[in-house]
Amino acid sequence: EVTALAAAHPAPAVDLLLCPPATLVERMARAADGTAIAVGGQDCHAAAAGAHTGDISAAMLRDAGASHVILGHSERRTDHAETDAIVRAKTEAALAGGLIAVVCVGETEAQRDAGQTLGVVGSQLTGSLPEGVTGATVVVAYEPVWAIGTGRVPTLAQIAEVHDFLRAELVARFGEAGQGVRLLYGGSVKPDNAADIFATSNVDGALVGGASLKAADFSAIITALEAAV
Ligand SMILES: O=C[C@H](O)COP(=O)(O)O
Numbered sequence: 001e002v003t004a005l006a007a008a009h010p011a012p013a014v015d016l017l018l019c020p021p022a023t024l025v026e027r028m029a030r031a032a033d034g035t036a037i038a039v040g041g042q043d044c045h046a047a048a049a050g051a052h053t054g055d056i057s058a059a060m061l062r063d064a065g066a067s068h069v070i071l072g073h074s075e076r077r078t079d080h081a082e083t084d085a086i087v088r089a090k091t092e093a094a095l096a097g098g099l100i101a102v103v104c105v106g107e108t109e110a111q112r113d114a115g116q117t118l119g120v121v122g123s124q125l126t127g128s129l130p131e132g133v134t135g136a137t138v139v140v141a142y143e144p145v146w147a148i149g150t151g152r153v154p155t156l157a158q159i160a161e162v163h164d165f166l167r168a169e170l171v172a173r174f175g176e177a178g179q180g181v182r183l184l185y186g187g188s189v190k191p192d193n194a195a196d197i198f199a200t201s202n203v204d205g206a207l208v209g210g211a212s213l214k215a216a217d218f219s220a221i222i223t224a225l226e227a228a229v
Contacts, residue, residue, distance in 0.1 A: 003031060005215050014205065025064040025065065029064060040066050040070060041061040044060075045057050045090070069100075074145045087124075091129065104141045121165070125170070126169070133178070141183075142163060146187075160201040163183050163185070166202070191220035198227075199228055
């Protein structure tokens with residue numbers, strides 16, 4: 001699949017990143033070697049080293065061929081009780097280890113229904129990002145929890161509202177550097193909704209789950225993004 005994807009997009013106009021489970025990082029990095037596809041992990045430990053059986057450090061990911069790592073995914077926040085402080089510590093570890101961090105934020109359905117969306121994502125953003133963030137080191141992904149794997153997607157206006165807000169928060173805190181931080185939307189992105197999402201204000205790309213498992217679907221999403229940039 002990686003080879004097919006690379007062959008379909010030999011010189012993409014956008015950045016391509018695949019983040020498989022940890023056991024596949026090294027194999028995928030080998031398959032992607034020499035292509036335009038980068039490989040990342042789905043989590044790393046907050047410590048650079050030490051006795052943490054079962055955990056993976058940023059250095060271990062780098063060693064396996066990863067250049068990026070996803071941090072603070074809602075499933076990590078839920079399944080492993082990861083707080084913003086933990087995500088921030090992991091982000092610091094990732095950056096210190098030479099990885100680019102893809103930091104996720106997003107509200108639950110109950111929080112959206114209660115009108116708390118901007119408050120929730122704003123506080124996750126503030127708490128999860130360390131000082132000194134730039135577009136070269138950090139990517140932010142907005143993933144409404146209720147849209148992940150459900151086939152439900154916020155309206156384009158709702159996506160724009162959150163992305164415009166996140167951009168403003170990034171610029172307020174990091175100045176010009178905040179302008180360069182890419183903002184990905186994630187949650188039920190498919191070939192048939194990708195173009196509209198990519199045309200939405202302050203959406204710079206996507207974090208794709210289910211549709212990335214089928215090379216043809218992922219390829220169509222890549223093509224939609226290429227058309228939008
Ligand atoms: O990790 C992937 C994202 O959470 C989005 O997943 P999805 O595209 O299957 O909704």
